[in-house]
Amino acid sequence: MLLTFEQAKQKILQEALTAKPLAREKVSLHDALKRISAEPIISPINVPGFNNSAMDGYAVRLSDIPTSKVLPQAGTVLAGDDISDLNWPNGTCLRIMTGAPVPAEADAVVMQEETEKTPAGILFLNDIKMGNNIRRVGEDVKKDSVVFPQGKQLTIPTLSTLATLGISELVVFKKLRVALFSTGNELTPIGQPIANSGAIYDSNRFTLILLLTQLNCEIIDLGIIPDDPMKIKQALETAASQADLIITSGGVSVGDADYTKTALEELGEINFWKIAMKPGKPFAFGKIGHALFCGLPGNPVSTLVTFYQLVQPLILALSTHNQATLIPLSFKVKTATPLKKSIGRLDFQRGILQTDINGELEVATTGKQGSHITQSFNYANCFIVLEQHRGDIKKGELVTVEPFNALLK
Ligand code: AMP
Ligand code: MG
Numbered sequence: 222m223l224l225t226f227e228q229a230k231q232k233i234l235q236e237a238l239t240a241k242p243l244a245r246e247k248v249s250l251h252d253a254l255k256r257i258s259a260e261p262i263i264s265p266i267n268v269p270g271f272n273n274s275a276m277d278g279y280a281v282r283l284s285d286i287p288t289s290k291v292l293p294q295a296g297t298v299l300a301g302d303d304i305s306d307l308n309w310p311n312g313t314c315l316r317i318m319t320g321a322p323v324p325a326e327a328d329a330v331v332m333q334e335e336t337e338k339t340p341a342g343i344l345f346l347n348d349i350k351m352g353n354n355i356r357r358v359g360e361d362v363k364k365d366s367v368v369f370p371q372g373k374q375l376t377i378p379t380l381s382t383l384a385t386l387g388i389s390e391l392v393v394f395k396k397l398r399v400a401l402f403s404t405g406n407e408l409t410p411i412g413q414p415i416a417n418s419g420a421i422y423d424s425n426r427f428t429l430i431l432l433l434t435q436l437n438c439e440i441i442d443l444g445i446i447p448d449d450p451m452k453i454k455q456a457l458e459t460a461a462s463q464a465d466l467i468i469t470s471g472g473v474s475v476g477d478a479d480y481t482k483t484a485l486e487e488l489g490e491i492n493f494w495k496i497a498m499k500p501g502k503p504f505a506f507g508k509i510g511h512a513l514f515c516g517l518p519g520n521p522v523s524t525l526v527t528f529y530q531l532v533q534p535l536i537l538a539l540s541t542h543n544q545a546t547l548i549p550l551s552f553k554v555k556t557a558t559p560l561k562k563s564i565g566r567l568d569f570q571r572g573i574l575q576t577d578i579n580g581e582l583e584v585a586t587t588g589k590q591g592s593h594i595t596q597s598f599n600y601a602n603c604f605i606v607l608e609q610h611r612g613d614i615k616k617g618e619l620v621t622v623e624p625f626n627a628l629l630k
Contacts, residue, residue, distance in 0.1 A: 237538035243394040255437040256393035267359035280315040280327040293342035330354035372543035400460035402443035404472040425470040448478035461509040471519030474503040499566040500592035501527040520592035551623040557583040560614040571601035
C-alpha cells in the first residue's frame with residue numbers, strides 16, 4: 222500500500238487522539254520549562270495589580286490644566302510607595318516615577334521630557350490626553366481569567382508571565398516515555414573502535430536521543446539490537462512494557478535482514494507502510510499493547526526526515542492532547558538553483574533560505590540529496606517541499622519552503 226504523506230500523517234495523528242492522556246504531576250515553576258500544562262491556569266491576581274505610571278513624570282488632574290499650564294509640585298510618589306494617606310491638593314501636580322501607583326484622581330501622567338521646571342512650578346508644554354501614560358489595573362491579565370489553556374507548552378515567556386502572577390508551582394503532564402533501539406548487525410556504538418570492515422557507527426540512536434531530549438521526552442535507551450527476530454521481539458516486549466511510544470531505526474524495508482516485521486506481527490497491530498515521500502519511503506506504524514510504535518528507515522537522512530515530519534507531530538499531539546498547532550509554517554519562494562526531482566513522491570529536500578541582492582527571499586539546494594548524505598542537512602535551514610506530481614525544477618520556479626523549527630537548531 223503506497224500512502225501519500227498527508228494520509229500517513231493523518232493516520233498517525235488519529236491514533237494520538239484516541240491514546241490515553243498522560244498522567245499528571247505537580248512541579249515547581251523552576252522545573253517547568255518545556256513541560257505541558259495539564260489544566261487551565263487561572264490568574265489569582267490582576268496584572269497590573271493597581272493603576273501605575275508608565276513614565277517618569279508628573280501626575281495631573283485635567284480640570285487643573287485649563288486654568289494654568291504651570292502647577293506647583295505637591296509631592297513625589299516612588300515605585301513601591303503606599304499612597305493610601307496621600308495628600309494631593311487641587312491645583313498642584315505630583316512628581317511620579319515609572320511603576321509608582323497613580324492616585325485615583327489623576328487623569329494622566331505627563332512625561333518629564335514634555336515639561337519644564339519654572340520658579341512657579343512645573344510647566345506643561347504640550348496638550349495632555351486623558352489617560353495618557355497610566356497603566357491600568359488588569360490591563361495585561363485579569364484576575365480569575367484563564368491565562369493559558371490545558372496543553373500549552375511552557376516556554377520562557379509563558380513561565381515569565383506565571384512568575385508575574387506569583388504562581389510558583391503548577392500541574393503538568395508527565396513526560397512521554399519513549400523507548401528506542403537501533404537494529405543492524407553492522408552497528409558499532411559510538412566511542413568504540415569500529416568492529417570490522419563492514420561495520421558503521423550507530424549514529425541514528427545518538428541522533429534520536431538528541432531529538433527526543435529536545436522534545437522533552439523521558440528516554441528509555443535499549444541500545445543496539447542485532448538482526449535477529451527473537452532478539453528484536455524481546456526488545457519490543459521490553460519496550461512495550463515501559464513506554465508510551467517505541468521508536469526503532471532500521472529493519473523496516475524489504476531486505477533479507479529486515480526482521481522487525483516478523484517480530485511485530487506476533488506482538489501487536491502493525492501497519493507496514495510505503496509512503497510516497499522522499500526520503501523515507503518505508504515506515505512502520507502501529508501499536509504493541511498500549512504503546513504506539515514507529516519504525517523508521519535506517520538511512521540517517523531518512524531517519525531524521527521521517528522523525529521530523531511524522532514522529533515530531535505525533536509526540537507533540539501525545540504530549541499536549543492537542544492537534545491545533547501542528548500545521549507547519551510554509552510559503553513559496555523562487556529557487557535560485559535548479560532542483561532534481563523524480564515524479565511520484567513528495568520530496569523533502571534540504572535548502573538554504575536566504576535573501577538575494579534585491580532583498581527578496583530565495584532558496585538554494587544544499588547539493589546532493591541522497592538519503593545517506595548526512596551533510597545535506599548541515600548548512601540547511603529549511604525543507605524544500607516538492608509536490609508528488611512535479612519533475613525537475615528550473616532555476617526561478619516557485620517552490621514551497623518550510624523553515625526548520627527549533628528541533629533542528
Ligand atoms: P535498513 O533500514 O536497516 O535497511 O538500513 C538502511 C541503511 O541505513 C543501511 O545502509 C544501514 O547500514 C544504515 N543504517 C541502519 N541503521 C543505522 C544506524 N543506526 N545508524 C546509521 N546508519 C544506519
Ligand atoms: Mg538493517
